[in-house]
Amino acid sequence: MNPTASSEPAAASAIDVSCRRPLLVLLLSAAAWLVIASAFALICSIKFHSPDFLAGAAWLTYGRAHPAASSAFLYGFCLQSGLGVSLWLLARLGRTRLAHHWLATAGAVFWNLGVTVGVFGVLAGDRTGFEALELPGYATPMLFIGYALTGICGALTFHQRQQQPLYVSQWFVFAALFWFPWIYSTAQLLLVTFPVRGVMQSAIAWWYANNLRVVWLWLAGLGAVFYLVPKLARRELQNRNLALSAFWLILLFGSWGGIPNSAPLPAWMPALSTVGTVLTTVALLAVSLSVWKTAGRGAGPPGALENLPLRFVRFGALAFLVAGFMRVLGSIPPVSNVTDLTWFGPATDQLNTYGFFAMVSFGAAYWILPRVMGLDFPWARLARAHFWLASLGVVLLAAPLAIAGVLEGLKLRNPDNAFMDVVKATLPCLRLSTMGDLLMALGHAAFLANLAGLAARFYLPRAASLFSSLTLDLHKPAGAKP
Amino acid sequence: MNFSSSQPPPMPPETAELGAGNMPVPVWLMVLLFVLLYAGMVFFDRYSGWFDAEVYMPYASLADLQAFQPRGGGSSLERGRAVYENICALCHNSDGKGKPGQAPLFVGSEWVMGSPNRMIRIPLSGLSGSVQVNGTEWNLSMPAMGASLSDDDLAAVLTYIRQSWGNKATAITPEQVKAVRAQVGARSQPWTTEQLKAIP
Amino acid sequence: MNYGPLLFLAAFFALAGSWFGFVLTPQAQVGRLQTTNMLGGATLYPQARPGLARQGLEVYRANGCADCHSQQVRQSGTVCNAVLSETGTNLPAVLAALLKLKPALSEPDARQWLSTLPRPVLEGLKPAEADAAVKVLNGAGAKAAVWIVPVGPDLARGWGKRRNVARDFIFDYPVALGSQRIGPDLANLSARQPDAGWHLRHLYAPRLEVKDSAMPPYRFLFERRKVERSPSPDAMVLPPGLAPPPGHEIVPKPEALALVAYLLSLRAEAPLFEAPLSVAPGPPAVAPGPTAGATAGAAAGTTSTNTAPTNAPATP
Numbered sequence: 001m002n003p004t005a006s007s008e009p010a011a012a013s014a015i016d017v018s019c020r021r022p023l024l025v026l027l028l029s030a031a032a033w034l035v036i037a038s039a040f041a042l043i044c045s046i047k048f049h050s051p052d053f054l055a056g057a058a059w060l061t062y063g064r065a066h067p068a069a070s071s072a073f074l075y076g077f078c079l080q081s082g083l084g085v086s087l088w089l090l091a092r093l094g095r096t097r098l099a100h101h102w103l104a105t106a107g108a109v110f111w112n113l114g115v116t117v118g119v120f121g122v123l124a125g126d127r128t129g130f131e132a133l134e135l136p137g138y139a140t141p142m143l144f145i146g147y148a149l150t151g152i153c154g155a156l157t158f159h160q161r162q163q164q165p166l167y168v169s170q171w172f173v174f175a176a177l178f179w180f181p182w183i184y185s186t187a188q189l190l191l192v193t194f195p196v197r198g199v200m201q202s203a204i205a206w207w208y209a210n211n212l213r214v215v216w217l218w219l220a221g222l223g224a225v226f227y228l229v230p231k232l233a234r235r236e237l238q239n240r241n242l243a244l245s246a247f248w249l250i251l252l253f254g255s256w257g258g259i260p261n262s263a264p265l266p267a268w269m270p271a272l273s274t275v276g277t278v279l280t281t282v283a284l285l286a287v288s289l290s291v292w293k294t295a296g297r298g299a300g301p302p303g304a305l306e307n308l309p310l311r312f313v314r315f316g317a318l319a320f321l322v323a324g325f326m327r328v329l330g331s332i333p334p335v336s337n338v339t340d341l342t343w344f345g346p347a348t349d350q351l352n353t354y355g356f357f358a359m360v361s362f363g364a365a366y367w368i369l370p371r372v373m374g375l376d377f378p379w380a381r382l383a384r385a386h387f388w389l390a391s392l393g394v395v396l397l398a399a400p401l402a403i404a405g406v407l408e409g410l411k412l413r414n415p416d417n418a419f420m421d422v423v424k425a426t427l428p429c430l431r432l433s434t435m436g437d438l439l440m441a442l443g444h445a446a447f448l449a450n451l452a453g454l455a456a457r458f459y460l461p462r463a464a465s466l467f468s469s470l471t472l473d474l475h476k477p478a479g480a481k482p
Numbered sequence: 483m484n485f486s487s488s489q490p491p492p493m494p495p496e497t498a499e500l501g502a503g504n505m506p507v508p509v510w511l512m513v514l515l516f517v518l519l520y521a522g523m524v525f526f527d528r529y530s531g532w533f534d535a536e537v538y539m540p541y542a543s544l545a546d547l548q549a550f551q552p553r554g555g556g557s558s559l560e561r562g563r564a565v566y567e568n569i570c571a572l573c574h575n576s577d578g579k580g581k582p583g584q585a586p587l588f589v590g591s592e593w594v595m596g597s598p599n600r601m602i603r604i605p606l607s608g609l610s611g612s613v614q615v616n617g618t619e620w621n622l623s624m625p626a627m628g629a630s631l632s633d634d635d636l637a638a639v640l641t642y643i644r645q646s647w648g649n650k651a652t653a654i655t656p657e658q659v660k661a662v663r664a665q666v667g668a669r670s671q672p673w674t675t676e677q678l679k680a681i682p
Numbered sequence: 683m684n685y686g687p688l689l690f691l692a693a694f695f696a697l698a699g700s701w702f703g704f705v706l707t708p709q710a711q712v713g714r715l716q717t718t719n720m721l722g723g724a725t726l727y728p729q730a731r732p733g734l735a736r737q738g739l740e741v742y743r744a745n746g747c748a749d750c751h752s753q754q755v756r757q758s759g760t761v762c763n764a765v766l767s768e769t770g771t772n773l774p775a776v777l778a779a780l781l782k783l784k785p786a787l788s789e790p791d792a793r794q795w796l797s798t799l800p801r802p803v804l805e806g807l808k809p810a811e812a813d814a815a816v817k818v819l820n821g822a823g824a825k826a827a828v829w830i831v832p833v834g835p836d837l838a839r840g841w842g843k844r845r846n847v848a849r850d851f852i853f854d855y856p857v858a859l860g861s862q863r864i865g866p867d868l869a870n871l872s873a874r875q876p877d878a879g880w881h882l883r884h885l886y887a888p889r890l891e892v893k894d895s896a897m898p899p900y901r902f903l904f905e906r907r908k909v910e911r912s913p914s915p916d917a918m919v920l921p922p923g924l925a926p927p928p929g930h931e932i933v934p935k936p937e938a939l940a941l942v943a944y945l946l947s948l949r950a951e952a953p954l955f956e957a958p959l960s961v962a963p964g965p966p967a968v969a970p971g972p973t974a975g976a977t978a979g980a981a982a983g984t985t986s987t988n989t990a991p992t993n994a995p996a997t998p
Contacts, residue, residue, distance in 0.1 A: 048864070051888070051898045058902035063746020093499065125744035129856030158686060166685045168502060174686070175693040182697055186705065191856075198852035200713040202859050207704045211697075230500045240502035245511075251693060255700035262754045264846035264859070266711060267539045271530035272703060275522035282515045289508070333529065333539075341752050341863045412863070415838035419866050420894055535711035536956040538847055540759050549809040550760050552721055552953065552960045553816075553828050563719070646719065 009095030009162040016372045018097035019088050022104035022153070023372050024455060026084030027365050029112050031448040033076025034358070036119075038441035040069035045434040049427050059123040067134035068122045074212065075135060075143070076115045078353065079180070080108065081361040082220035083147075086173040087154050088368050089227055093170050094161025103153040111146030114139045130191050130201065132209035137192045147184075151177055168243040172223035175251065176216055183211040199264055210258025213349060214327070217357040218250055221320070222287060224364045225313055229295045232310040232367070238293035242286045249283035257327070260345075261336040277331040284324040291317045308383055312363030315391050319355030323348055326402065338413065343426065344405025351398040354440065359390060362447060369454060378453035382446045389443030396436030404429035562642025565635050569627055570643075578647040585624070586615040589647045598654050600678045601640060602662040605629070608672030623672065633659040712848045721953040730853045731947050738944025741937045743856055745900070752860035753869040755950065757845035758834035760958070762812035767800035768825040775822035783815055802829065829960045842870040843951040844959045850950045865897055871948040881942045882934055887924055903938040906930055 010018075044066045046053045054060045083104075091098045098104065118135030121127075126136040135143070154177050158170070187208035190196050196204065222243075230237040237243065256276025259269050295314065326348040330339045339345070366383060370376045377383055404426040411422045531537030534544050541547040551561075567576065573585035580587035588594050593615060594601060605628025612621045628636045633656040640659075644651040717726045731739070742748065764783070769776045773796075780792050783803055787795060795801070803826070804815050812828040819826035832844045846869050851857045860868075875881070883890050886904055888897040904918070909931050916939075917931040926932050934942075953959045 047898060048896060051896050055898045056901065061745060061900070061902075062898055063744075063749050066749050067746060127744065127746065129743040129748065129858060131861065166689075167499075171685075171689060174689050178690060178693050179697065182694075186701065190705070195855055196709060196713050198712065198715060198854065199848040199857055199859075200709055201855070201857045202851075203708050203712070204705055207700065211700070230502070234500075236500050237502035239505045241504065241507045242511075243502065245507050248692075249515075251696035252699070255697060256703065259704070260861075261539065262752075262756050264538070264754060264848055264850065265708070266531065266533075266535050266848070267537050267541070268526075268530040268533045269704065269708060270539065271526050274529075275526055276700075278522060279515070279518050281518060282511060285514070286507070286511060289511070337756075337758065340756070341754065341861065343862070345861060408863075412839075413835045415835055415840075419839070420892065423864070423896055424894060533707075538845060538956055540757060547956065547958070550762070550830055551955070551958050552830050553813075 010097050012092065012371075015091045015095075015097050016374075018101050019091055020372050022098065022101050022108060022150075023084050023088060023368065025105050025108040026080045026087075026150075027369060028451050028455060029108060030077045030080035030084065030361075031365075031444070031451045033072045033080070033115065034444045035441070035448050037069045037072035037077060038437070038444045040065045040072065042434070042437045042441050044069060045430070045437040048430045049434070058125075064123050064125060064127070067127045068119050070132070071122060071134045072115065072119055073353070074132065075118070076112075078217060078357055078361075079147075080111065081365065082176070082217070082357070083108075083150050083154070085224050085361065085364045085368065086176060086220055087150070087157065088372070089169050089173050089223060090154055090157045090161075093163070093167045093227070094157060095163045096157060096160050098153065099156035099160055100153055103149045103156075107146045107149030107151075107153065109146070110142050110149065114142030114144075114146055117142065128192055130187075130205040130208075132212050133187050133191060133205060137188070140188055140192070143184075144181075147181060151181065167227075168237065168240055168247070169223040169227040171244065171247050172219045172226065175247070176219035176223065179211065179216050179219060183208050183216070202263065203259065203265060203269065206258045206260070206263070207255075211255050213353060214257060215250060215254045217353060218254065218320075221316065221357045221360045222246070222250075224360050225287070225291065225317060225320075228309060228313045228360075228363060228367060229291055229317075232313065233295035235294055238290060242290040246283045246286040246290070249280060249286070253277075253279040254283070257331065260340055261331070261333055262340040274331045274333070274336075278328055280324065281328050284321055284328075288317065288321045308387060309363040309367040311387055312359045312366065312390075315387075315394075316356045316359035316363065319351050319359065319394065323351035323356060323398075326351065338409035339405055340409070342405035342408040342412075343401045343429070344409065347398045347401035347405055350401070351394065355394040355398060359394070362386070362390065365447075365451070369451070373454060373458050375454060375457055377450045378457055379450055382450050386443045386446040386450070389439045389446065393436045393438075393440030393443055396439060397433050398436075400429035400432035400436070404433075561635070562638035562640075563646075565631065565639040566642050569631075570639065578643065578649075585622070586613070586618070586620045588643050589649065591615050594643055594649060595651045597682060598640075598652075598658055599662060599681050601644075602636070602654065602659055603666060603673055603678065603681065605631075605636065605640075606663065606666055607669050609674075609678075610672040611674040613675045626672070633657075633663070715849050715852050717852075718849065718954065721955060721958060725952075727952040727954065728850060728853060731944070734940050734943040735947040736944075737936075738940035738942065738947075739854060739856075739858070741903075741941040742858055742944055747868075748858040748860040750860070750862060750864035750897070751866065751868045752863050753846065753867065753948070754859050755842035755844070755846045755867055755869045756834055756836045757832045757957075760830060760832050761806045762809050763802040763829040763831055764804045764807065764812050764815035764819065764826060765800055765802045765829045766796075766819055766824055766826045769796055769799065770823035770825060772823040776819070776824045779818050779822040779824070783818065805831075827960075830958050832957070832959050836867065840874055841867045843873075844953070844957045846950055847954060847957045849954060849956070865895075868945070868948055869950045872946045873949055873951060876946060878942050878946060881945050882918060882938060883920075885938060885941070886918060886932070886934075887920070890921070890924070900938075903941065904932050904934050906932050 043054060043060065044062055047055075047062050047065075058064070087098060087104055115135070118139030121136040121139060122134055126138075127134045128136060154173075158174055158177075187204060190204050191201055191208075195201060226237060226243050253276045257273050257280065259265065259273035261270045261274065263270055291314070295310065326344070329335050330344055330348060366377070407429070408422055408426050411417045411425060412419075528542065529539065531541065531543055537544055537547055541550070574580050574588060575585075578588040593604070593613075604624065606626060607629070608624050608626040610623040612619060614620075628639070631639070637654045637656040637659045641653040643649070644654065717728060719725070720727045730736075766780075776796070777789070777792055780796065780803065781787060781789065784792075803819065804812070807815065809828070816826045816828050834845070836842060837844070850869070851859075880891060884892065884897075885900045887899050887901075888895040906926050907930065909929055913931055914933050916933050918934070920926075920932065951959075953961055
């Protein structure tokens, strides 16, 4: 093994070792933020049917806990785990070590600092008021520095790749690397630093939210999907052209979505948004077809190591398809007249973020981390429990909310239905979704425990031997040889 | 968990990185794309108002929106403003403050706020000679800018002048304009201040 | 082939496309909107919110009211009504015109019908049909007009008189459109709930005013303090279960008063070119603000759409 020559492709194990620290920091902190976000989300969910729950504390009021949960989830979990998996993919698929991996680690530290300051700010009441951009402006510099460092690491790794022909995942992941800073800086500049006037703020906020929660998550998540599915199914990806057409369609049409039909904007904006969203149907079908052809009919020998990650990824791909179709349906005027401004929107969004992106991230983490650390997770049973808790939780969260949304929308169309009656009719569905939130929170806690256990399993023996070597002299009996 | 310094057994080796097949995209997917593109264009045509800044759903186009404007006796301020910007604003300025050396102001002008009969005659036949507007003397000549306007349009623009920029006066109806037109007849001479003051 | 720059450029141009479409172009159209005259009048719309209401918008933002309340009234269509307001002097001709337009009426019914004016003769018409009907009635010497009426489920529910448009929000930062209706839509709130006392009580204990409300209580916007020499005029009047112990009073903090001022400034029913509707003619002066105070005073319930709706402040 000659890992030193930079003009030769590096061995997989050498690449994994170079990714060790950044990936551990990124994924472990992502898991921690996920648990924090789930806790806040659970509190919010309970408040719908028990409004007096924790009502005394100003910092826990729904209007502050909800953006704290969504910001912790998006910026704390999604972006960090997406970046971590992307960095590993760029290194592995480029057959090169992670370039200057300390950059990524430092970036992760800054990023976590920024998210922490931001979430505290939101709880203090400094939320910006724009849905996916809630972290206050004073957290932004740290987030920028953090992303810049990590992004540069990724770009350099891509640049020094030893394998020139690109695999499809690299397309997705490399585009995602640039997508986020562009949309984030535009949104920050035009909404927080030099705010635009009037409803333009909402238009840009919707544009940003769509580009982050749909396009960026799709790019980063599908990059992982297109790597993991053939790998775990032990079959070539079927096929490259499907994946690349999905890439182009998402890039061209995906970023045009996001403006709801109810918006107080000139008619052409929601109309254009609807057209863009409907055109992403083809991308949805292309991805689903590709995944189905590659891993549809069972994959890998039974009992293989790959089964658990593959389960996560397959669930994620299914959720991707369902959430995508819900989005498409919800953007067409006859349907949006019913589902706009109801629970249908959050249901779609949560199925996309938790059901697709989070599940794919879990699958990726369960696959990548053991290789990177050289050790398996300590509790395999906990990992399996995590899968069942998370998948059941997502279904229990999204399905009742979607039903509640449609019910609510249909009832509100009839002005004879009193508003309070409509609200009461959605309560049973909300209670079910709280169950879903609870299951997911437990699953995420299991994930964090497993990750922390893995890190402990790796570092504690090293720490123990370091400790014993430092204190060896103290226990040396008098006159014995050193 | 075992905290001893001996490591647990290493991970079994994984398969090599796989490539991707190169078959073409299924035809039906491309067909679907073009069908959706066509449907999208039809949808955009019906629902978008074609990029007009003032057309909101449920209105289909600017013409549709205009059909639903309140009639209000045949004139509305929007219509009046449109006519004003087209015809009067060039000399009297969009803010009604006039342009020195070109045209006097409308804001608070006694000729605007006073009798409609005088005000209607000015654009119908023009005004020349010396005229006092809010204490300032003007000695220019105004052509009959309103002679070619319909009764509705002239009433709209005069109402707009009488009710904008802080002016508060009654509206002028197309019937009034029609009546004045009938009285004035085929007059081609511009009015003078003395002649106008003689009209109640 | 080095795909790196190609990928970069592809991503850049794809994003630039949607940026151009949804950030740059709307800025030219919507981002520079100014106040304008309301239809049929000389009153400017919108008017900037007064200072206390602007502070209230900050409280609205900080506590995330937009997470449960939307401010996006929708409209599914517009119809025209032919409204008869006066019969004029030629009653037989007007009767004949009325019977022509409403053949189902018998003659004695028609006379009865004419005794309670103004009334819509025909409803739900297209513009051309309404114009024709009004022409028939006017030709008979009556005074009739076409009445433009926006329709939709939100409007039928009383949440507004027309849909929200971009011009309604040009003075707000941040624009709090919301995305959910866990609580009712607030865009036109002060038209249906102009009582500051109701709002204060609703914030303190929502279920006091709305049974089974899902809204959490915002007690941290109020403070409990000892009664000094005499009770404060702002002190809340609460039922026995919620009232403070004797010698204490509950007083709204400045944040609560600001928030209520903002809520009372929420009004979006002015007729505009892009959102036309007919309003009954009235004096062109600015309407007085709705009265505030801890006691009930639904004063604005009677003003309806007559006076020029503005974002007038409440004086707490």
